[in-house]
Amino acid sequence: MPLVDAEGRYIALFPKRSLLQAPPETPVQNLPHKEISPLSSYVTIYDALQAMELHKIPEVPVVSEEGRYLGLVTTDSLVRWWSRLGAVQEPGAVLILESYLHDYSLAEIAQIFEAEDIRILSA
Structure with a gap:
């Protein structure tokens, strides 16, 4: 209090x-x-x-x-x-990627996903 x-x-x-x-x-x-x-x-x-x-x-x-x-x-x-965030309200899956810290940027990973018509709701 x-x-x-x-x-x-x-x-x-x-x-x-x-x-x-x-x-x-x-x-x-x-x-x-x-x-x-x-x-x-x-x-x-x-x-x-x-x-x-x-x-x-x-x-x-x-x-x-x-x-x-x-x-x-x-x-x-x-x-x-x-x-209440969209990532929690929308149906979908949780994907956990393991990589070394400097191997990929999040932007590069997002481009790969988007090329495959996969939407990223939260990162």
Whole structure:
């Protein structure tokens, strides 16, 4: 759960468990929390995933340029977003190619597929 100040600026991220288990009179500063740097609203989903993995958390806060709290990116929201992509919605197959890093470029591989009338939905 995010903590914001009176102006709506993000301060810290608190595990729900610590909030639910703490006595009501416990001062907020005494609750266990994670010092998680919030993400800018301009970062990619890959940045959000990287932050979640780095901190071992299921959600990461997002703030505006002024530091105002905008919301949380959660693993659930990322899965929902990903599931709406065309590559997931369209019927097809998953093809895994193994090659050495410098053997082929993705553009070359795409040209080979397109020459065979194969559509690439996601890479």
